Amino acid sequence: MDFDFNLILVPVTLILFVVWLLDKLVFKERKSKGRGNEKAIIRWAYDFWPVLAVVLCLRSFLYEPFNIPSDSMVPTLETGDFILVNKFDYGVRLPIINKKIIDVGEPERGDVIVFRYPPQPSISYIKRVVGLPGDHIVYDHGQLIINGQKVSKTPIKFSREKDILDTPNSLYYKEKLGDHTFTMRELEGVNVASQAPFLKYVNGEKFVAQNGQYWEVNVPKGQYFAMGDNRDQSADSRFWGFVPEENLTGRAFYIWMHKEPGFHLPSFSRNGSID
Known part of the structure; x- marks a missing residue:
C-alpha cells in the first residue's frame, strides 16, 4: 500500500481538462476540422477526460481500492x-x-x-x-x-x-x-x-x-x-x-x-x- 495512484491520475486529468477547455474556447479544432481530424492530444482530451474525471471523483471522495x-x-x-x-x-x-x-x-x-x-x-x-x-x-x-x-x-x-x-x-x-x-x-x-x-x-x-x-x-x-x-x-x-x-x-x-x-x-x- 505504498503508492498513491492519484499522483498520476490528478495531473493527467487536469492536463486533459485544460486541453479540452482550450479547444472549446480558443482553438476549436474539433468544431472546424471534424471529429477524428484534430490533433491527437485534443482527441485524447475529448475521449478520456470525462472518464478520468469520473474515476478521480469516485476514488477521491467515495471508494478507493487497496491491496x-x-x-x-x-x-x-x-x-x-x-x-x-x-x-x-x-x-x-x-x-x-x-x-x-x-x-x-x-x-x-x-x-x-x-x-x-x-x-x-x-x-x-x-x-x-x-x-x-x-x-x-x-x-x-x-x-x-x-x-x-x-x-x-x-x-x-x-x-x-x-x-x-x-x-x-x-x-x-x-x-x-x-x-x-x-x-x-x-x-x-x-x-x-x-x-x-x-x-x-x-x-x-x-x-x-x-x-x-x-x-x-x-x-x-x-x-x-x-x-x-x-x-x-x-x-x-x-x-x-x-x-x-x-x-x-x-x-x-x-x-x-x-x-x-x-x-x-x-x-x-x-x-x-x-x-
Whole structure:
C-alpha cells in the first residue's frame, strides 16, 4: 500500500481538462476540422477526460481500492487481499494533499482504517482503531482495558493450513471493540510490545521492568491509537505512536478479490464484509 495512484491520475486529468477547455474556447479544432481530424492530444482530451474525471471523483471522495501487502491484520485480512475503502465516512478530502473540506464523521472504536503512515505519509497503512481521542488504554499481561473497562477476549479454535505452517504457536481469540467482533491472533511465548520504542518512551522504567507485559497510554485530542489484529506481528501505534486525524484515508469495509503473490489466478472465495 505504498503508492498513491492519484499522483498520476490528478495531473493527467487536469492536463486533459485544460486541453479540452482550450479547444472549446480558443482553438476549436474539433468544431472546424471534424471529429477524428484534430490533433491527437485534443482527441485524447475529448475521449478520456470525462472518464478520468469520473474515476478521480469516485476514488477521491467515495471508494478507493487497496491491496494488502503484509500479514499484520491476519486473520481478518491476508496478504493478497484486495479491499474497498470508504472515503466518505470520515469526511470529504482533497486528493493528494488529503485536506478535509467537508466534515462527515469520525472513526469508531474497532473500525479498520487506512491512513497515511505518520513517519512517512507517502505510504498507506491499515490497522484497527483501539483508542479514540481522550481514551485511557491499559495493557495488563494480555488484557486490554479501555477507560477502566476490560475488552472482551475469548479463546477460540481457528486454523488454516497456511497459518499452521507459518506460525505453529498461534493463539486465536474473539475480541470485541465497540460494535465490532473479530478474530485476532497472538503468538504463544512472544511479546512484540517488549520491543516497542514508543511504549518504552511513554512508560519508562516500569515498561522495561515488566518486559512490556504492562503498558498504558492516554490518547491525545485529534489522535487515534491503532493496532493490527495479528498482535505479535504488527508494527503499529505501539511502535511509532498515534495516528493524527489529518492522516486518515477511510474505512476498509469489503474484500472484493484475493490473489496470491506470483503467477496465480485471482480468487473470490474470501469476498465479504470486513468487521
